[in-house]
Amino acid sequence: MLDIKVKLKEIRDLGADNYLLTLGAPEQARLIRPGQFVMLKCAGDLDDPPLLRRPFTVFNVSRHARSGKPAGLELLIKDVGTGTRRLVRMKPGQTLYCLGPQGHGFKISSGMRNRLEMACLVAGGVGIAPLYLLARDLMEQNVKPVLFYGGSKMADLVLRDYFEKLGMDVRYATEDGSFGLRGLVTQPFADFIDRNAHRNIRVYACGPWRMMQAVDRLSAQKNLPCEVSLEARMGCSLGACLGCVVRCRDRRGEEQYLRVCQEGPVFDSRLVDWETEPV
Ligand SMILES: Cc1cc2nc3c(=O)[nH]c(=O)nc-3n(C[C@H](O)[C@H](O)[C@H](O)COP(=O)(O)OP(=O)(O)OC[C@H]3O[C@@H](n4cnc5c(N)ncnc54)[C@H](O)[C@@H]3O)c2cc1C
Ligand code: FES
Incomplete structure (x- = not known):
């Protein structure tokens, strides 16, 4: 560092x-x-x-x-x-x-080249930030990324040209219907994983807490692995002040608090306690 x-x-x-x-x-x-x-x-x-x-x-x-x-x-x-x-x-x-x-970013490995067919990237507003470098890396691994990008209105969907220039599949949704589908971005994502239930897909999401919670639930229903990039207010960013903790569960269901600045900001979505949003 x-x-x-x-x-x-x-x-x-x-x-x-x-x-x-x-x-x-x-x-x-x-x-x-x-x-x-x-x-x-x-x-x-x-x-x-x-x-x-x-x-x-x-x-x-x-x-x-x-x-x-x-x-x-x-x-x-x-x-x-x-x-x-x-x-x-x-x-x-x-x-x-x-x-x-x-921090720890998304898990991308050269092994994905053969195992993974597709990746669904779900972004809400400024949550698009970590997904561009991810999309590029996935494409380098021969994994096809599909981006679901939502916001309240068209003006919130910034930097669309970056993704479009990569030649990737991008689906937009706005709550006011000014661009793409009208409604929440989780709807086209849910429809997509329904239609592609037989495929080997990995999900990555960043955006408002409730959006990521919904993406986690939908992915879990289809048994798809899902990583989320979380936000929390930070003090030291060095692991000492514990200002950035999020409530999680370990694999045995035991409560644990993980630091967004150290163990995150990217987490396995199944480990996050979605009922306890960080302040
Ligand atoms: C790992 C990580 C990555 C981030 N990446 C980006 C990014 O790429 N682009 C971007 O615009 N923002 C990002 N954020 C959020 C950004 O750090 C906050 O918006 C910023 O710290 C607010 O500072 P401020 O002084 O302007 O706001 P303040 O005056 O301190 O607060 C204004 C409002 O912002 C809220 N806020 C403050 N800090 C955060 C935070 N960390 N997370 C969520 N809400 C906050 C407060 O609750 C308050 O409502 C990220 C946060 C984290 C933890
Ligand atoms: S910001 Fe201090 S422990 Fe994460």
Whole structure:
């Protein structure tokens, strides 16, 4: 894990309070795995408020145009409060501290090439963040990813072009019906796994708690393995403060509390106690 003062290279306003920040961070870009995150100091100086760093998943690794070598980190950031507002108001050329890569990402192995037919990726809003690098890795393993991407309205479905350019199958759903199917994203996902019940599918999800709970339930009904990327408020991100714990059950059903920053943020969905949402 590296703590580096990095330069903000670019910031793109994607609409609906979403921004894509590109950080010049080649060392960290080389190390990142799908589903891992970084902790950003939302100010140029370590002494400036807010004191605590904020966690953000790495959406993509930017590359040098000529050499193709990793150059930086692309982060999708939704402006929801003090820290994120400070971040999205920074100007290209400013510097900030970036700690990472952190946490355990999605399980992807070269063995999947022969065993897995398909992967269903289910995203709600900014929950799309960990799924782009994952989709790319799966395609490299010859696994076909199908993305189910939902939001309240069309403007919430940011960065669609990234996935469409990969040539992958993408199904959209919006609650107001402004794009794709009208309703919750879990509906097209449920229909899909119903129609493909005989296939060897693995499920990956990130989004609002209730969405992930529904994805876990639907996957369990079809006996499909499912991984979820969880969010919790973080203090230290180093495993010490226990501020980020989620209530889980081990394989024997015994209660246990796992730290999102250390054991996560990606968990086997069957282990999560979905009745106890982290505060
Ligand atoms: C592992 C991980 C990866 C994340 N990846 C992304 C990402 O790629 N893009 C992105 O936009 N956001 C991501 N988040 C959420 C992001 O960290 C929070 O939105 C951010 O910390 C809010 O900081 P703030 O100072 O702007 O908000 P605050 O002013 O502290 O709070 C504003 C609101 O945001 C809520 N909030 C604060 N922290 C979190 C949190 N950690 N999770 C959920 N809600 C929170 C508060 O309850 C409050 O309602 C991730 C969180 C985790 C734990
Ligand atoms: S944030 Fe401190 S233990 Fe996870």
